[in-house]
Amino acid sequence: AQSVSQHNHHVILSEAASLELGCNYSYGGTVNLFWYVQYPGQHLQLLLKYFSGDPLVKGIKGFEAEFIKSKFSFNLRKPSVQWSDTAEYFCAVNAAGSSNTGKLIFGQGTTLQVKP
Amino acid sequence: EAGVAQSPRYKIIEKRQSVAFWCNPISGHATLYWYQQILGQGPKLLIQFQNNGVVDDSQLPKDRFSAERLKGVDSTLKIQPAKLEDSAVYLCASTPTRNRGDTQYFGPGTRLTVL
Numbered sequence: 653a654q655s656v657s658q659h660n661h662h663v664i665l666s667e668a669a670s671l672e673l674g675c676n677y678s679y680g681g682t683v684n685l686f687w688y689v690q691y692p693g694q695h696l697q698l699l700l701k702y703f704s705g706d707p708l709v710k711g712i713k714g715f716e717a718e719f720i721k722s723k724f725s726f727n728l729r730k731p732s733v734q735w736s737d738t739a740e741y742f743c744a745v746n747a748a749g750s751s752n753t754g755k756l757i758f759g760q761g762t763t764l765q766v767k768p
Numbered sequence: 769e770a771g772v773a774q775s776p777r778y779k780i781i782e783k784r785q786s787v788a789f790w791c792n793p794i795s796g797h798a799t800l801y802w803y804q805q806i807l808g809q810g811p812k813l814l815i816q817f818q819n820n821g822v823v824d825d826s827q828l829p830k831d832r833f834s835a836e837r838l839k840g841v842d843s844t845l846k847i848q849p850a851k852l853e854d855s856a857v858y859l860c861a862s863t864p865t866r867n868r869g870d871t872q873y874f875g876p877g878t879r880l881t882v883l
Binding site: 656684686688694695696697698701703742744748753754755756758759760761 | 771772799801808809810811812813816823824859861863866867869870871872874875876877
């Protein structure tokens, strides 16, 4: 069965610090990978996604993530965080391939708190 | 473009009562998902519709949960009877197609508290 593990449950950073959130998945086949973000009081929205091509993908608000197939990882990074990045971040995966339904398997989430 | 709409936003009920949630996806989106998000966990798929047909309901507790999407547009999720462990946020999402690379667009969710 597919599963997603996020390494950190709660991260606290000061503004301008660099961010890296870990995500590992368990699945033997080809996958699509996603990072979603939920800002306080808002709904889940897509930050970035990878489904083929360049393993380094760039998303909104200066975020990027790198897919390392050999490590089953898709870590999220940002060189300099802002107070407005305070949110909950979810890594998710779905199995590529026409026989799969497209349902997302989510990690448990990481709460990021950025101190001004 | 209007987003995914859900109602109600909050609901408090006692155990053994019934409750229903409504979702209206983005116009033209063929695929609709219901997820359950328990506090401290990531969302978990309950059921997926493609138009008005069920694609995946393998994790739906069918003894108490039911869902329908009769005309292939809006959808209703029902719980009857509710248990304490059903306290969660119920999220609806939609995508234009069943393409696995499609972005899923989420609604604001319904927060259910079962007392």
